[in-house]
Amino acid sequence: xxxxxxxxxxxxxxxxxxxxxxxxxxxxxxxxxxxxxxxxxxxxxxxxxxxxxxxxxxxxxxxxxxxxxxxxxxxxxxxxxxxxxxxxxxxxxxxxxxxxxxxxxxxxxxxxxxxxxxxxxxxxxxxxxxxxxxxxxxxxxxxxxxxxxxxxxxxxxxxxxxxxxxxxxxxxx
Numbered sequence: 001x002x003x004x005x006x007x008x009x010x011x012x013x014x015x016x017x018x019x020x021x022x023x024x025x026x027x028x029x030x031x032x033x034x035x036x037x038x039x040x041x042x043x044x045x046x047x048x049x050x051x052x053x054x055x056x057x058x059x060x061x062x063x064x065x066x067x068x069x070x071x072x073x074x075x076x077x078x079x080x081x082x083x084x085x086x087x088x089x090x091x092x093x094x095x096x097x098x099x100x101x102x103x104x105x106x107x108x109x110x111x112x113x114x115x116x117x118x119x120x121x122x123x124x125x126x127x128x129x130x131x132x133x134x135x136x137x138x139x140x141x142x143x144x145x146x147x148x149x150x151x152x153x154x155x156x157x158x159x160x161x162x163x164x165x166x167x168x169x170x171x172x173x
Contacts, residue, residue, distance in 0.1 A: 034061035040070075048075040048085075056089070066094040067107065084111040093118060095138065100126040100145070102136060114140045122147065128167040134160070 041054020050072045058065045068091025075085050087109040095102040095116060105120025116138045124131040124145055133147035151160040 036060045049073055062098050064094070064096040065089060065107070066092065066096070068092050084109070086110055097143075099143070100124060102138060102145070104136065109140075116140065128169060130165040131162065133162040 037057075037059045038052065039055070039057040040052040042052070044051045052070045052072070053068070056065075056067050056070045058070065067089035070087060070089045072087050073085040087107075089107040089109075091105070093102075093104045093107040095107060095118070101124075102116075102118055103121070103123040103125075104118035107116050107118045109116050116136075118136040118138065119134065122133050122136045124136055124147060126145075131145075131147050134150040135148050137146045137148075138144070147162050149156070149161045
C-alpha cells in the first residue's frame with residue numbers, strides 16, 4: 001500500500017514514524033484499501049495517541065474527513081479493524097462521500113464497530129434531502145445512518161427533534 005503524507009510538521013522523528021503507521025491503518029472509507037492522505041498544520045505523537053491540529057484533512061479514496069483537531073488512538077488490537085481503537089474529531093467536523101455529507105461539532109469513530117457518532121448541530125445531506133438532529137450514528141461499512149434527537153414529542157419544537165426536508169423536484173424548471 002502506498003502511503004502519502006504531506007504538509008505535516010513533525011515534532012520528533014519517532015512521531016513521524018508513528019504517524020506513517022497511523023496513515024497506513026486509518027480506514028474511514030468504505031473502500032479502505034486505498035491510499036490515505038493526511039494534511040494538518042501540526043502533529044504530536046505520544047505512545048498510541050497521535051494528535052493532529054489545524055484544518056485537519058484526511059482523505060482516503062473518495063471519502064474525506066475534516067476537523068479542526070483529530071486525536072487517533074492506536075491502542076486497539078492491530079489484527080482487528082486495523083488497530084485504530086478510536087478517532088475523535090472536534091471543531092467543524094465533516095465526513096464527506098460522493099453520496100452524502102455529514103456535518104457536526106464532533107465526530108467519534110469507534111474502530112470496533114466501524115461507526116462514527118456525530119454530535120452538535122448535526123446535518124446530513126443526501127441527494128436532495130436534508131436531515132438534522134442531535135446525534136447521528138453512521139456505519140462506515142454499511143453506510144447506514146441513524147439520526148436521533150435528545151427530545152421526544154411535539155413539545156420539543158422542530159429544532160430539538162429530528163427534522164427532514166425532502167425537496168420536491170417536480171416543481172423545478
